[in-house]
Amino acid sequence: MTPTRRTSYVFRRLRENGPAVLVPAAWTVVAGTTTGIVSEYALFVAHLVMSVLLVGFVVASWGEMSSGVLRAWKLVILAGTPATVAGVLGFLARDGTIALPADALLAAALYAWVLLPAAGFFYTARRVEDTSLAYDVGWVCSLAGAVGVTLAVTPIEVVSALAVVGAGQTMGIAAATMIDGRST
Numbered sequence: 001m002t003p004t005r006r007t008s009y010v011f012r013r014l015r016e017n018g019p020a021v022l023v024p025a026a027w028t029v030v031a032g033t034t035t036g037i038v039s040e041y042a043l044f045v046a047h048l049v050m051s052v053l054l055v056g057f058v059v060a061s062w063g064e065m066s067s068g069v070l071r072a073w074k075l076v077i078l079a080g081t082p083a084t085v086a087g088v089l090g091f092l093a094r095d096g097t098i099a100l101p102a103d104a105l106l107a108a109a110l111y112a113w114v115l116l117p118a119a120g121f122f123y124t125a126r127r128v129e130d131t132s133l134a135y136d137v138g139w140v141c142s143l144a145g146a147v148g149v150t151l152a153v154t155p156i157e158v159v160s161a162l163a164v165v166g167a168g169q170t171m172g173i174a175a176a177t178m179i180d181g182r183s184t
């Protein structure tokens with residue numbers, strides 16, 4: 001295998017399997033920030049990194065994500081990228097760097113990444129057979145987690161709701177890495 005072909009192969013494998021690692025990692029960092037275990041600065045940096053990764057992912061996968069369930073997920077990513085940038089702006093507003101409503105921007109980022117995948121999982125569950133239960137769990141947990149976050153009063157209640165979101169979305173994205181979405 002030539003170095004160019006090997007690099008292409010590795011990059012493709014990262015695009016195919018990376019979300020199965022990044023989704024639970026992202027929700028773990030959010031939950032860790034809620035409890036104070038992870039700093040807000042670390043979550044800010046995560047938003048910056050994810051903004052770049054999302055753009056790179058969708059650009060690199062644009063042609064492959066032109067139909068079927070992959071097109072639906074491309075739309076989730078396209079809608080989620082500005083939401084992630086809203087999170088970046090929210091952190092900048094929180095520390096006074098820019099004059100914008102920090103809490104509203106951070107809430108928009110959070111709820112977008114809870115609810116956008118719910119729509120993707122719901123759509124996907126109706127178009128696949130082998131792993132549809134995993135996608136149903138993904139969207140149900142996302143919606144339940146959104147309600148939980150909204151009703152939460154204490155940090156532990158927020159973390160519990162985020163754990164529901166993270167578990168459901170991890171199950172759905174793990175199922176996605178086990179099938180070829182282009183054939184559905």
